Amino acid sequence: MSLSYALLSILNILPMTGYDLKHQAFDQTVRYYWPADQSQIYRTLKRLTEKGMLTATVEDSDQGPDRKVYHVTEKGRQALADWQRTDQQPPTIRDPFLIQMSFGSELTNDELHSLIAHQLEVHRAQLAEYQAIPIPPREAFPQNRWLALQHLTLDLGRRIERAYVEWLQMCLDADLPAPEGQEPRLLDNPDN
Amino acid sequence: MSLSYALLSILNILPMTGYDLKHQAFDQTVRYYWPADQSQIYRTLKRLTEKGMLTATVEDSDQGPDRKVYHVTEKGRQALADWQRTDQQPPTIRDPFLIQMSFGSELTNDELHSLIAHQLEVHRAQLAEYQAIPIPPREAFPQNRWLALQHLTLDLGRRIERAYVEWLQMCLDADLPAPEGQEPRLLDNPDN
DNA sequence: TTTGACTATATGATATGTCCTATAGGAGAG
DNA sequence: CTCTCCTATAGGACATATCATATAGTCAAA
Incomplete structure (x- = not known):
């Protein structure tokens, strides 16, 4: 679902090929x-072309194979406009490291330390x-709404990573009870 | 992959049924x-049983249908021990709201405001x-290594969510240039 | 002139995750 | 006595994501 709208969002700004989408958009920022x-x-x-959301025009390139440039149709633009105004679910978090942390009580301090490091x-x-x-500073184009939103989006990424880094540093410093402590128990085990 | 090791991790602490895993472990904390x-x-x-990582014993319950209790085998314990000591990739982030933010320059301030709110x-x-x-305070069982790790794990969740909340509040307060500003451009568009 | 790098599109196979429905025993309410 | 809820297991269908490989044109270096 969301991938479709990411593609429509980009192509709505600038029609391009699948190759460009991958290398210029996704690999650089969207990823x-x-x-x-x-x-x-x-x-x-x-799939989006089959659904009538996109049309493709094949243009021959002076260097390399033909380019299949995708454009958003009126139907696609409408579907995008609707989605853009629809509240989204928060992201699903799936972090394998947290499985290790959560159930890592049998590891030695050195082993845990190494994972955290x-x-x-x-x-x-x-x-x-x-x-x-490499994003131009907001002050350079103070009237550019798009640039302002890029800065905001990027700022969340930085905040999240800062939160991780600070937490991991705290984990390194944390002094844990020795592994030969009490028997581990599930939080919700009735015997607990 | 990781789901398998989450299951092995839990069953290694306490053998239980699929139902218990879902309702006692995943729905309460692992999720x-x-x-x-x-x-x-x-x-x-x-699948883990077929691979010889788990064995199942069917026990009849006094109330309700039979319970299929899963136990970790020696092979499973070994595979788990190996995985527990293996460095993991950082989590993949997929947040549809950030697609909206990043490409939301054509929305009105009110529309953006509503999404952010x-x-x-x-x-x-x-x-x-x-x-x-409901997790017991660390001070209650200061020698419990498992509990200490639960607290650390939980703390990251809180930090991440706090980062989101603080960022979203900042977004609400941010005053953006008006929608009729410059033409939006892709960050990596050569014309930029 | 072959080889490798870059541009460009496409598909097979597989893994992972979600949604929905089926089956069935036991307990308590109405 | 039926209906509903809780416990318990399972599989079909589908959506999404990943990994690998095939094809092919252009260009520059070896």
């Missing part, structure tokens, strides 16, 4: 909030990546 | 970092839910 595989993009474009590295790198995204 | 559907749990239990409501509710999870 931070909605990653998508090449094959998934092509298949979704096909790795996550810290990864999330620091992610934060650094967000900081490095 | 915050790895939600799972009932049918997915049952199918994964079946809804997200704020939802994330505030989520934060409140985290605050309300």
